[in-house]
Amino acid sequence: MELRVIADNFAFLILQGFFGFGAFAGGTLRLAVPAIVFGLLLGIFIGLGRLARSRWIRVPTTIYVEFFRGVPLVMVIFWFWFIIPVLVGKSLPEYSVALTAFVVFEAAYLGEIVRAGIQSVPRGQVEAATATGLTRAQAMRHVILPQAFRNMIPALVTQFIVLLKDTSLASIIGYVDLTKAAQIVNNREIRPFELYLFIAAVYWACSYGMSRYAHALERRLNPQAA
């Protein structure tokens, strides 16, 4: 064990690799945080679409979800890496490609969480809301979704953990996240054991900490189940 390699490169690994401050447009958090926010926005539409009464909305959203849940994320990243330049006519930076891929991919999973959240709201709530004279859309926006979100929070935290770990795959198209930063340092220092164990510890701390938090939230929101 040669821990000096960690100390010497600590700033690069954490500031550049994890947070994304530095020479490269990179960073694990800088990818994961916007990805979950935009993914959730898209996911709300997907989730609502899967519950829509019209078949013309329900079928395409179902296909969307089943498609992205049946394909490896690595494949999806490559799709965007090769297809975006063809569609846009010029190549985009790794950050835009990775963010688009993650938003589109995560929206399929987040859509299912949204759907489950909406379905967990008791039916009487919809009936009561419409009985007071709200339209279906109003009832959804003011009555159902706020309650659904409360139920979704633990699942969303869990999905964010999955996403945070998955962002490591952005390194395969050259995005400088924590994993790529460790690879860069390793190419120079040849200390794989120390470096990979160190980034494993960083991921572990975030992931384990958040999963404890999700667990506590779940217990607080749903005391009788836990």
Next chain:
Amino acid sequence: MPYKFDWTVLWTGQAGGWLLDGLITTIEISFLAWWLAVVLGIGSGALRTAPVAPLRWAAASYVEFFRNVPLLVWMFFWYFAVPPLLPDAVREWLFDHGAEFWAALCALGVYHGARFSEVIRAGIQAIPKTQFEAAVSTGLTVTQAYRLIILPIALRLIIPPATNESLNLLKNSSVALTIGVAELTFQTRQIETYTAKAFEALAAGTVIYLLLCLTIATLMTWVERRFAIPGMIGQGAVGEN
């Protein structure tokens, strides 16, 4: 620039053979890693509900340690960091015999073992405690009660989430391309490199993955029905994720 489709690249030249090789490697590594994951998962999942505290802690440490770190990091770890720790003879043998395959196998199996463990634990905890008490009161030892009563019931209860996890394992085998395992995604990229037909190559790979997942899901629905516990149909879904 308008993109010109040329689907013939998939069956003229070497592309077809590459895809087939990739598919075989993907199935091979997923199948072997699945067995490793199931063995580790059943073992540690059962231990997490064991009546002996140190055994529970050991199993919980395994699960929490491995599942909270990205699979990609484990791939790098098993491939780059572990071999230098091995004796020279073993290391040389490994690098002559496809070290990347074995590293990816360990990474996939150990990582998904931790995830299977959670599924199996949820299955065991879904069984009423009285089953275990009744088993022990008939004179079975704790090990016998697990082997003959608890695990057979739990394994039948968890078929839906276990199928989900198995499909995750299959899809995650694509991460092995990062350390040079020539599986399906790797071959898809190879076709792209040689023919510059990204769209066609990716479409072929994607369709194969979708068909694989669909086949397994259909097969498992049949298995689930075949092994359903009478009177418990529809209660199978325990502890998704």
